[in-house]
Amino acid sequence: MTINTGLINKHLKKITSSRHFAKSKISCDLLCYLTEASLEGKNPKEFTIGVELFGKKYDENEKQDSNIRVYIHNVRKKLKDYYDAEGSKDPVIFVVEKGKYRVRFDSPKDHRKPVRYVFLVPFLISLAALIAISYLFVQQRTQNNNPWEDLPVWQSFAENEKPTLLVLGDYFVFSGELPTGNTGVYRDFSINSEVEYEHLLDKNPDLVFSLSKSHLTYLSKMAAFCQSHIYKVFAQTGAEIHVKLSSDLQPDDLKNNNIIFVGNYKNMGLFENIVNDINFSFGVGSASRQLIFSNDPCAEIYQPTNNNTKETDYALVINTKGYTGNRFLLFLSTQDIGNISVVNQLTKPDYLRSFINEKSKQLDTESFKALYQVEGINKTDLSFELVKVE
Template sequence: MNTRPETALKPNKNALIEHLTRIEASDTLGRSKVNCKLINYLVNHYIKLNEQGSEYKSPKEVELAIEVFGRASDFNPAEDAFVRVYISNLRKKLETYYQTEGKHEAFCICIPPGGYGLSFQHLPNTQLKATTTEIATEIATHTKLEADHLAPLADKNNLGDQSDLPTKKQNSNIFNWRTGFIALGVILLASITTNLWLWQQVEPVKVDSYQPIRQHTLWRDLFSNAKPTLIVVGDLFMLNERDPDTNRPRGIRDYGINSYADLEDYFAQYPHKRASVTVAQSAFLLKNSVFAVKHILPLFADPTRVSIRLVSDLTPDDLRDYNLIYLGLFKSLGAIDAYIQGSNFTLGRHGTALTDKTTNQVYKVTGNLQQEYTDYGVFTKFVGPSGNIIYSLAGFSDASVIQMAKYLTNPNKLNSDEFTEHYQMYASQAYQNFELMFSTSSFDRTDLGSQVISSGKLNVKAIWAMPH
């Protein structure tokens, strides 16, 4: 954290509770129930021991797993590091809070690395304010002392008492001192003015943090051809119907209907619904559409070379005329699902499971979406029918799509040993068609991290093969 705390303190209970309330109401931490629950427990643990007059001891990992996350009493931290992951995430969120919304707080709550205890530190900006006040007071004091020293001389001069006046040499010294002081002030003012003018004339150097990402072989092809790019957002297949009781129109989402083909199968099974159910004209988007786009859009220094379109509006011509980047769920792939024909996985009927064609291992969301769960996503890159480049970042839930977009636009991740291990054989021009599977961890839809777990070549001929 840039605002590195320097001086330890022990805030009183009321100040700490008020501080905690502001943290829980902030945009940085307040949107995550798990972060709020965790920081609340840590603070109240500190207050409880403090009120008892006991020596403060940080809670144990097992205690947090049981009390905060509802794990069983036989939880073994040696086999599951999820508490450490959540603490690490909370530590980063607190650092962000004190750099942004909480930058004017009098103190900060810290979780020192290597443990789960709290420490409370003065923030440097508070110390700086105090130091500045002290300096200003000292200057004012010295100014007053000098003014008090000179005032009697001026008063005696006005009274005309020649016997008490300083000698000519003393007057000369005072005059020279005052003249020198004024001259020094003029020079200093001129220097400041000149430097300000020069600073305004110099163009600030703009650091483009995305340039190394554009130059990486993963993304470089996107900017080396002449085609514009479409960021394709996966929207969900929505339906309209009339409420049989009120006759009012309403929008509905049937999880088993994700395409026109699914809808026809539905009508075949329930023919009486054909008269009352229609396809909705309004799009329905999940949060991955917004948060994932946030990571991809800055790749484009020239905004005229990129557009955003819903997958439901994608045309066959778009698959030929544009470079494409799909962001969305497996169930919303639409026309981009052609890549599944050349994939190493088969996609389940409703887009809720992937099966490895070689090992028959099944990948799907495990756990409770309202608590801790594991999601899977697949990143694919392959050549389109006209030499255009198509990327797809698809997952079962928001977590995998957002985490893949974040991971693949992070230069540290792109240069990590983990990524290189799976990607290095596809880095040359000879291997443009491949897929990477990601495993992502989340708690209550809070994204905690991701890793590449497998990779494989795509059969591009199968992708663009004419249907039989």
């Protein structure tokens, strides 16, 4: 865009007065310095910034200052937060490019969100499964042959006036240089959101120069298998269902839809607050942290395991009321095998009928939690056992 100095200075003042910058004198001073230098066509170095802005004195051999890099990183983060909030409609966008120390002044049209890409294989599998299912059950739908008619878990979704959204838990990845020397994506099991990624950079500021957020994401095989089974149920009930990734889910979706979530305990996203508000008589933990908490400090903790011979997973099903007369049905596990097995069983009318009849005295079909132990090899379950229901 054509640089309008008056407009730039006007919005610089607005940015530094915002709640994102106002309490950080270093970030304000640094952004003002970089803006002025950029308008003058300069491209300052770390050494220059340290001397001219912060009055530092360096040894003759010092040409870099890691503190300056941290300050720059903080400015980038504050700018992102500013434009995500009060600056969302500004006619000019200040950008400090990674690895550079000058400001670029963009037009909003330069920052239209790119199309979100995901690894396509799971969706291709799901699409093929959906086509096959639709073909096989089209006659059943027209004849109202509904085996779920007297089974409230699925029928409550079919009869609810709100549409149903199947949310598939996708995984957070970030970009960086691979051991091969090429650029690719990393998956760190302990980092499952942008917030946790930012915490990583805060603790390790040098990683700012080797890692970056990626527009990619990915789904495990669990998503394709479970989506196929759930779509089969909805084909039989005659109800509509739509699919969305958990990373794309918005708070309004939780009000306007019935929700079926299939994912990992670690990538619950917006559902984490819902789960935290539920009382459990047991807990579920991994090797690194606890995933499901109980109010009872003496509650038994179930911990999944995975070795070369066998996987043991603890899959949790939560059926509960939503916020606006809608329904939530959550399938959670730490490994693919847990959700694959549980969704497979609970989408069989005979199993669900026996489950409800057997537990009828202690089961409120409108709201219940069921914990299953699943054992198997390579995503194939060898045993399936109900451990807890409440």
